Amino acid sequence: MGRFLSTVARAFWAMLPAYVPNNAAVLLGGDRPIDGGRTWGSNRVLGDGKTWRGTLLGTACGLVLALLLNRLRTYVGAPTGLSVPRFGRSALTLPLGAMGGDMAASFYKRRSGRDRGAPVPGLDQLDFVLGALSLTALLSPKWFRRVFRLPVLLAVLVLTPLLHVGTNVLAYLFGLKDEPY
Template identity: 65%
Template sequence: MNLVAAVVVAFWAMLPAYVPNNAAVLFGGGRPIDGGRTWGGRRVLGDGKTWRGTVAGTATGVALALGLSALAPAASDAVGVSVPRFPLAAAVALSFGAMLGDVLASLLKRRSGRERGAAFPGLDQLDFVVVALVLAAVVAPSWFGDVFTLPVLAVVVVLTPLLHVGTNVLAYQLGLKDEPW
């Protein structure tokens, strides 16, 4: 697989994991997942992780994956690269995995003494990707192995932090986030 094909497949395959956290920012709010509970004197997760945001983010990612599946044949012809379709299990795993990764990162941040919104380089950029990929590998192993070849995984690891930083800066400039990371 050449580099252009790996970039196209990586971006296409990861869109259902890239979009949920952005959707959670737009549609979130409401009751925090941790219900305001503390652990060791600190909030377990904080007000930024809500049930509505998690459900909305997951649903948005799944809907996107299903839409991409419908567009895959035409998109493959248009770009000259075979882009994957998403079985429902993979769509849910990527989308929910992204949200779960963000929740687990929030838990780690609170346990390490960081406040809501504090930067945690590395974790901030890859938390959602790692959990999304692991969950997809567990629930759709054959599909995962076909799609996420080593070149595609390498592109995901390089592309994700760049996209994450860029979209967060944009969301900050648009007033959708309180910090640019």
């Protein structure tokens, strides 16, 4: 496998536990909003889109996926020659950080007077990545430095917006989202 494809595959593998939680939260969420309907000024703190059930189940899906990837690692790495990371503490920090990054973006949107679902290009595509990478760098620094070297980080920053747009369009087409962004 060429160096470029190997880097992209490693980036995708390493970020999968962070990519899944927000999508899972859309599918499995609902129920009581985290902010309990409270406002700050004239706007909601987070809004109805951030629920306890979605956050817990989204994080759990990312964690379970990381554990599954640990089991599949040998079967993927050996035949392809691809060096894919094993998830330790990062099995939890990546999905939890992803959910936290998304919540931070919602908080920012509410403070700036934007409605739920209103687009903020750049932030919408990378909020969860920044949350996942930040929490992982903080709580699992050795793993972070070993896995997210500069080429992998660059691949994540290019790959993520493309995946984000693609999954949002699919969710819109399947009626899971009200807007395709």
